[in-house]
Amino acid sequence: MTDLNSQLHDALQWRYATKQFDPFxxxxxxxxxSLQQALLLSHSSYGLQPWKFIVVTDPALKQQLPxxxxxxxxxxxxxxxxxFAARRTVDPQFVQQYLQxxxxxxxxxxxxxxxxxxxINSKASRMGSEQLAWNSRQCYIPLxxxxxxAALLRIDACxxxxxxxxxxxxxxxxxxxxFTSVVACALGYRHAADRAALDAKVRFAAEDxxxxx
Amino acid sequence: MTDLNSQLHDALQWRYATKQFDPFxxxxxxxxxSLQQALLLSHSSYGLQPWKFIVVTDPALKQQLPxxxxxxxxxxxxxxxxxFAARRTVDPQFVQQYLQxxxxxxxxxxxxxxxxxxxINSKASRMGSEQLAWNSRQCYIPLxxxxxxAALLRIDACxxxxxxxxxxxxxxxxxxxxFTSVVACALGYRHAADRAALDAKVRFAAEDxxxxx
Numbered sequence: 001m002t003d004l005n006s007q008l009h010d011a012l013q014w015r016y017a018t019k020q021f022d023p024f025x026x027x028x029x030x031x032x033x034s035l036q037q038a039l040l041l042s043h044s045s046y047g048l049q050p051w052k053f054i055v056v057t058d059p060a061l062k063q064q065l066p067x068x069x070x071x072x073x074x075x076x077x078x079x080x081x082x083x084f085a086a087r088r089t090v091d092p093q094f095v096q097q098y099l100q101x102x103x104x105x106x107x108x109x110x111x112x113x114x115x116x117x118x119x120i121n122s123k124a125s126r127m128g129s130e131q132l133a134w135n136s137r138q139c140y141i142p143l144x145x146x147x148x149x150a151a152l153l154r155i156d157a158c159x160x161x162x163x164x165x166x167x168x169x170x171x172x173x174x175x176x177x178x179f180t181s182v183v184a185c186a187l188g189y190r191h192a193a194d195r196a197a198l199d200a201k202v203r204f205a206a207e208d209x210x211x212x213x
Numbered sequence: 214m215t216d217l218n219s220q221l222h223d224a225l226q227w228r229y230a231t232k233q234f235d236p237f238x239x240x241x242x243x244x245x246x247s248l249q250q251a252l253l254l255s256h257s258s259y260g261l262q263p264w265k266f267i268v269v270t271d272p273a274l275k276q277q278l279p280x281x282x283x284x285x286x287x288x289x290x291x292x293x294x295x296x297f298a299a300r301r302t303v304d305p306q307f308v309q310q311y312l313q314x315x316x317x318x319x320x321x322x323x324x325x326x327x328x329x330x331x332x333i334n335s336k337a338s339r340m341g342s343e344q345l346a347w348n349s350r351q352c353y354i355p356l357x358x359x360x361x362x363a364a365l366l367r368i369d370a371c372x373x374x375x376x377x378x379x380x381x382x383x384x385x386x387x388x389x390x391x392f393t394s395v396v397a398c399a400l401g402y403r404h405a406a407d408r409a410a411l412d413a414k415v416r417f418a419a420e421d422x423x424x425x426x
Contacts, residue, residue, distance in 0.1 A: 015256075034222065036419070042357065043360055047230075047416075053422060106413050137349060140353035140354050144360075152217055159256055203318075209252075
């Protein structure tokens with residue numbers, strides 16, 4: 001057991017879905033930079049990154065969030081509220097934009113990437129009306145990256161599916177855009193009064209979840 | 214910048230979707246234990262853990278995997294091949310099983326959890342035929358946990374949506390069960406000949422992905 005193995009284990013045991021945040025504590029710039037890197041460097045299918053991450057820190061905007069999150073107060077009281085917005089589609093124009101980015105970063109001609117473009121467009125085409133569902137699933141990968149990174153840095157987090165996208169999107173300037181909110185995560189520091197911090201972590205027994213073949 | 218911030222950053226920069234694994238290298242028991250913990254301790258909506266993780270290490274079974282993964286060789290050549298199988302439904306019986314687990318772990322009477330049970334059953338009921346889609350999204354959170362944990366431990370990984378569930382499920386004894394495969398991840402060590410390791414990582418510019426409000 002290396003130090004890193006135990007650090008990871010301790011972090012994952014430490015984390016929990018925070019119910020009540022301390023509204024007076026803010027994530028430092030250095031720590032936020034690490035969390036942002038975890039989002040940006042997340043894996044996605046084909047590397048497409050079919051998302052935007054909306055990061056809300058403005059107090060006036062945060063005040064409006066409980067009303068569009070089924071009354072939950074975490075978005076208001078946390079330090080940084082991250083909304084994962086998925087692209088509604090994977091259209092050829094977006095794929096082309098992605099290929100151009102690869103060409104730029106790797107200094108290759110975009111014509112050398114035609115095979116990849118065809119493969120992605122063909123998969124997207126097969127997905128049909130399921131493109132948003134596909135992109136929505138992808139958003140849960142950076143959510144996982146973010147939660148684990150936060151735990152390692154001892155930053156509290158509350159992942160939230162309980163957002164009212166139809167009412168939240170207009171507040172985030174997403175209405176009518178190519179993106180819609182699918183899941184969110186409040187980040188910051190637990191309130192001393194958050195009793196959820198005391199609850200034992202509940203997981204099924206390993207043998208009920210892991211099947212070894 | 215603490216040591217952990219830079220360790221995390223280095224790990225995320227280091228990782229890439231491995232195309233070719235070294236078939237002669239195996240993940241140590243201690244490292245595998247850490248990866249398994251990352252799976253088990255992953256977050257999920259309501260903590261429901263609507264999944265099973267099928268871990269394939271048997272050489273004979275691994276030989277059969279490329280044929281049901283569009284010919285991809287990573288499942289065969291890697292050390293541990295993890296299949297994320299989602300529950301097809303969130304039925305009241307499963308919810309009850311979850312409540313009983315909470316009661317057991319936290320030493321509370323299961324009757325004290327009735328409100329939670331009603332909330333989950335009510336959400337599942339609203340989901341209707343979307344329960345599998347809901348559970349499938351959840352599977353991408355432990356995928357994120359697994360990928361980041363592997364990177365920290367310098368274990369290579371290749372997340373794979375390219376699995377043929379209808380043909381893979383029977384091999385994993387999932388056919389006719391409450392579970393179906395939704396995504397997978399090959400884990401082990403890159404082959405020295407894997408040219409993908411040399412490719413520069415491609416991400417959109419931060420300002421194209423992060424929106425600060």
